Amino acid sequence: QVQLQESGPGLVKPSETLSLTCTVSGDSITNNKKYWAWIRQPPGQGLEWLASIYYSGNTFYNPSLKSRVTISVDTSKNQFSLKVTSVTAADTADYYCARQEVLDSYYFDSWGQGALVTVSS
Amino acid sequence: SSELTQDPAVSVALGQTVRITCQGDSLRKFFASWYQQKPRRAPVLVISAENSRPSGIPDRFSGSSSGTTASLIITAVQAEDEADYYCNSRDSSGVVFGGGTKLTVL
Numbered sequence: 001q002v003q004l005q006e007s008g009p010g011l012v013k014p015s016e017t018l019s020l021t022c023t024v025s026g027d028s029i030t031n032n033k034k035y036w037a038w039i040r041q042p043p044g045q046g047l048e049w050l051a052s053i054y055y056s057g058n059t060f061y062n063p064s065l066k067s068r069v070t071i072s073v074d075t076s077k078n079q080f081s082l083k084v085t086s087v088t089a090a091d092t093a094d095y096y097c098a099r100q101e102v103l104d105s106y107y108f109d110s111w112g113q114g115a116l117v118t119v120s121s
Numbered sequence: 122s123s124e125l126t127q128d129p130a131v132s133v134a135l136g137q138t139v140r141i142t143c144q145g146d147s148l149r150k151f152f153a154s155w156y157q158q159k160p161r162r163a164p165v166l167v168i169s170a171e172n173s174r175p176s177g178i179p180d181r182f183s184g185s186s187s188g189t190t191a192s193l194i195i196t197a198v199q200a201e202d203e204a205d206y207y208c209n210s211r212d213s214s215g216v217v218f219g220g221g222t223k224l225t226v227l
Contacts (some may be wrong), residue, residue: 037216047164047207048157049216060215096163104169105153106211111163 002027004112006096012091018084022097022112029078030055033081035100037108038071048093052100053080075108087119089111125153125208132225141193143208143219149177151174153191155184158205167206168193175197200226206224 008020022036029036039120051061051071059071065084072078084091095115098108125145133139142145143153152171166175168184171191181196191210195202203226208219 036192039218046221047218048211049209052215062216063214100216101169103170103203104211105154106216107166107169107209108156109165109166109169109175112167114163 002099002110003121004099004110006095006097006112006115008115010116010118010119012087012117013096013121014088014119017085018082018087018119020082020095020097020115020117022080022082024078024080024099027099029073029075029080030071033102035102036073036080037098038069039096039098039108039111041096041114042090042093046092047085050084061062070089084099089119091117092119093117125210125217125218126221127206129220130223130225132227133195134227135200136197138196139198139224140194140196141206141222141224143193143210144189145189145206145210145212145217145219146189147210147212147217148186148189148191153184153186153208153210155182155193156207156209157202158207164207183193195224196227 003025005023014020035052038050053059053071068085070083097112099110155168159166167182172184184193207221
């Protein structure tokens with residue numbers, strides 16, 4: 001049973017960089033049938049996909065956020081990470097890491113519990 | 122990027138059948154998947170790739186599609202099915218989610 005766990009600061013100051021790490025257990029991040037992804041959900045709002053990465057390092061990003069978002073993978077630690085630069089209050093959200101199917105419909109079959117990140121001075 | 126449109130809210134009487142829809146041009150090419158989210162919990166995949174149920178999801182959940190519209194169908198709705206439901210699919214840029222539908226069980 002795969003498990004994903006987000007970790008990182010819960011409070012980030014405006015204009016700074018948000019950094020989160022997802023630790024994967026029960027599956028190898030080098031699974032060639034899966035991507036690894038970040039999704040966020042502002043309070044009271046819907047889900048927004050941010051980025052996905054394959055273990056080889058291939059990435060794809062939400063075009064609306066691409067200039068501020070970086071996703072990376074550390075196969076030695078079975079982890080992947082997210083950075084969002086120049087944050088504002090609009091980046092306050094629950095951030096979820098998830099395992100993603102590589103085939104046709106790109107669905108997310110396992111999710112972390114989520115990490116609330118608040119942007120405030 | 123393309124969009125997926127869902128009705129913001131739907132209600133259904135206990136034991137009845139409800140259809141939650143998701144519309145978008147990308148659904149002509151790619152299957153929709155569906156997630157259930159209860160308050161203060163992570164989303165859970167209930168239907169993948171149009172109409173496949175992950176292990177542990179009751180068979181009262183099913184999916185269908187036609188043209189640019191995908192549907193999540195819940196038969197014999199239970200009180201515990203009250204939740205937010207999101208569709209997602211693939212588009213030319215990557216991944217897109219619908220805005221979500223709040224299902225109320227009466």
